[in-house]
Amino acid sequence: MLVLDRVRRVFQSGPDRVVALGGIDLELAAGDFLTVIGSNGAGKTTLLNVIAGVIPPTEGRIRIGGIDVTAVSAHRRARRCARIVQNPLTGTAPSMTIAENLAIASRRSGRRLRCAIDRHRRSEMAEMLRTLGMGLERRLDDPVQLLSGGERQALTVVMATLARPDLLLLDEHTAALDPANVARIARLTRAFIEDLGITTIMITHNMEQALELGNRLMMMHKGEIVCDLAGEEKRRASVGQLVEWFTASHIADDELLLERSH
Amino acid sequence: MAAILLHAAEQGLVYGIAALGVFITYRILAFPDLTVDGSFVTGAAVASSLLVYSRFDPVSVMAIAFAAGALAGLITGVLNTRLGIKDLLAGVLTMIMLYSINLRIMGRPNISLLRVETLTRAVGRSVPWLGDASVLVFLAIVVIAVKLLLDLFFRTEIGLALRATGDNEAMIVAHGVNPKTMKMVGLAVSNGLVALSGGLVAHYSGFADVGMGLGTIVTGLAAVIIGGSLIRSRRIGWMTASVLIGSLIYRTAVMLALRYGYIVGFQASDLKLVTSLLVVVALVVPAIRGRLMRRVDACSS
Numbered sequence: 001m002l003v004l005d006r007v008r009r010v011f012q013s014g015p016d017r018v019v020a021l022g023g024i025d026l027e028l029a030a031g032d033f034l035t036v037i038g039s040n041g042a043g044k045t046t047l048l049n050v051i052a053g054v055i056p057p058t059e060g061r062i063r064i065g066g067i068d069v070t071a072v073s074a075h076r077r078a079r080r081c082a083r084i085v086q087n088p089l090t091g092t093a094p095s096m097t098i099a100e101n102l103a104i105a106s107r108r109s110g111r112r113l114r115c116a117i118d119r120h121r122r123s124e125m126a127e128m129l130r131t132l133g134m135g136l137e138r139r140l141d142d143p144v145q146l147l148s149g150g151e152r153q154a155l156t157v158v159m160a161t162l163a164r165p166d167l168l169l170l171d172e173h174t175a176a177l178d179p180a181n182v183a184r185i186a187r188l189t190r191a192f193i194e195d196l197g198i199t200t201i202m203i204t205h206n207m208e209q210a211l212e213l214g215n216r217l218m219m220m221h222k223g224e225i226v227c228d229l230a231g232e233e234k235r236r237a238s239v240g241q242l243v244e245w246f247t248a249s250h251i252a253d254d255e256l257l258l259e260r261s262h
Numbered sequence: 263m264a265a266i267l268l269h270a271a272e273q274g275l276v277y278g279i280a281a282l283g284v285f286i287t288y289r290i291l292a293f294p295d296l297t298v299d300g301s302f303v304t305g306a307a308v309a310s311s312l313l314v315y316s317r318f319d320p321v322s323v324m325a326i327a328f329a330a331g332a333l334a335g336l337i338t339g340v341l342n343t344r345l346g347i348k349d350l351l352a353g354v355l356t357m358i359m360l361y362s363i364n365l366r367i368m369g370r371p372n373i374s375l376l377r378v379e380t381l382t383r384a385v386g387r388s389v390p391w392l393g394d395a396s397v398l399v400f401l402a403i404v405v406i407a408v409k410l411l412l413d414l415f416f417r418t419e420i421g422l423a424l425r426a427t428g429d430n431e432a433m434i435v436a437h438g439v440n441p442k443t444m445k446m447v448g449l450a451v452s453n454g455l456v457a458l459s460g461g462l463v464a465h466y467s468g469f470a471d472v473g474m475g476l477g478t479i480v481t482g483l484a485a486v487i488i489g490g491s492l493i494r495s496r497r498i499g500w501m502t503a504s505v506l507i508g509s510l511i512y513r514t515a516v517m518l519a520l521r522y523g524y525i526v527g528f529q530a531s532d533l534k535l536v537t538s539l540l541v542v543v544a545l546v547v548p549a550i551r552g553r554l555m556r557r558v559d560a561c562s563s
Contacts, residue, residue: 079438091436093429095496096422104422108438111419143496159437 001199002028002051002167007060009046009223020046022223023060030166033193033200033214037207037242042220044203048169051201053077065166079108082160083169084153086176091156094145098136098155099125101144105159128158132188150181154188161192168193170202186213207239219245268398270517274510275401276466277481279408280459281489281509282502284482286452289490289501290416291428291445293342296353298456298482300360301334302475305457306464307367313378313465315369320381324461331457334360335449343442364472372471373464380465397466404462408455409502415451416498424448425498456482477534480541485509487544512537 009021020043028034036044049055051062053074061070069077084091092101102125103116122140129137132154136147144152153173160168170189174182190213193200204210210217217234219227219242227245229237280302287295305327312318312326334356341352365371385400392399415421426434427444434441456478464470489508493500516537520530528536 075435075438075440078436083436090432093426093433095429100422104426104437111423113418113420116417116419116422
């Protein structure tokens with residue numbers, strides 16, 4: 001489904017060179033749900049940005065669904081790959097209504113001069129929003145800027161999954177919300193992913209969440225993958241173990257790198 | 263007085279189409295497009311020369327004027343999105359290029375339409391029973407048709423994508439839309455409308471002049487801002503209506519200022535200064551109001 005082949009990304013600012021991604025090899029099968037943890041500056045966000053096409057890699061190839069997309073622009077890649085970031089303001093058009101935002105999200109290519117919202121589409125939208133249990137189905141004609149952060153992020157999740165992408169990239173998409181909404185949006189996201197069976201990569205700072213969700217877990221440090229757990233191994237892992245790895249990776253990077261590959 | 267108001271209403275309508283064009287770039291796309299000062303004249307030049315030199319019928323010259331304006335908008339779009347020139351400079355460059363092109367189209371600095379059958383004259387002749395109001399009624403029908411078409415366009419899939427491009431560019435990229443394409447579409451439609459307005463103004467006033475586009479951006483902005491401050495709806499139908507109402511109010515104010523302004527020592531030549539100052543005030547007031555509000559909040563808390 002997704003293959004990263006020795007993907008490197010180096011940021012150059014003046015004389016300083018920062019290696020954000022140091023040659024990442026990664027392969028996800030269709031339906032995989034990968035959670036990614038790691039300290040600040042580990043390269044997690046850069047990884048998602050490179051996959052989404054927002055940042056080009058310095059070296060390496062990216063394939064989605066068997067197609068090499070390394071040179072494909074972000075908006076074209078977005079037709080198969082959805083991304084949600086931390087800031088709830090990023091995923092929606094503020095001065096447009098909920099219905100208009102949903103209408104934009106329901107189609108990722110082949111836009112034409114045809115009416116975007118008819119009565120049938122409106123009732124479909126209301127139906128879909130009702131499942132959120134937030135009362136948004138009664139506010140279809142409200143501009144999105146009137147919604148709270150939690151409501152906006154819930155709408156963003158709906159919009160991201162509406163066109164059934166092959167790949168979903170979540171960049172700490174619950175981190176900017178209050179605790180009640182964190183749980184709600186996490187539950188919602190999980191339901192959508194499981195219902196639609198979308199291949200997903202989720203960055204999180206919450207180790208419990210990283211363990212609870214998905215079938216694969218990866219820890220990054222300084223642009224490298226320092227540990228990669230799947231299946232049974234991931235199910236048995238505990239927060240304590242992760243913390244141990246986490247601290248260990250800061251002390252002895254090289255040892256862990258060796259450990260990872262065997 | 264009635265004659266003044268009739269005149270003001272006609273002008274408000276005919277320049278209202280240009281204001282709708284400015285609305286698309288300034289409000290919808292958040293793209294300050296100065297191409298309009300040139301494309302307005304391009305519309306007038308095309309609609310006049312084709313009528314005088316080539317004997318086209320008055321309706322098709324308007325369609326061709328629209329297309330010529332759209333092409334001008336595309337040039338700005340290419341300069342900005344493909345060649346990476348900043349939005350303001352891209353518009354200025356096209357505007358200056360158009361000055362030469364407009365002179366080429368007309369073959370001389372101005373064309374008189376006094377001795378040919380213009381669109382407005384043809385209308386006046388075909389509905390004689392409307393008398394003096396015939397042009398006003400005709401312009402109202404044209405302008406309302408343009409407004410409704412534009413509203414429909416903004417409700418299509420492409421129209422929604424265009425609006426979202428100005429609202430949140432990152433969001434629209436994430437939904438598979440190329441914002442560069444959307445800017446091109448917006449600039450084309452906008453300058454098409456501005457050129458159509460220019461063509462209608464030429465037919466309505468009986469001449470085209472290479473300098474007639476000066477300040478189109480400012481008068482367009484004046485209409486957009488006046489209308490937007492009166493009608494604060496975010497619904498597209500109300501927004502386009504507010505632009506036309508803003509244009510009518512602006513033109514009425516101009517007419518009254520030209521007629522009675524001498525009392526306060528106002529000359530016709532002061533018009534552009536006053537209009538620009540009006541736009542400056544309209545742009546600055548919300549910012550100052552916001553700063554005052556914050557200060558009040560800070561004091562009370």
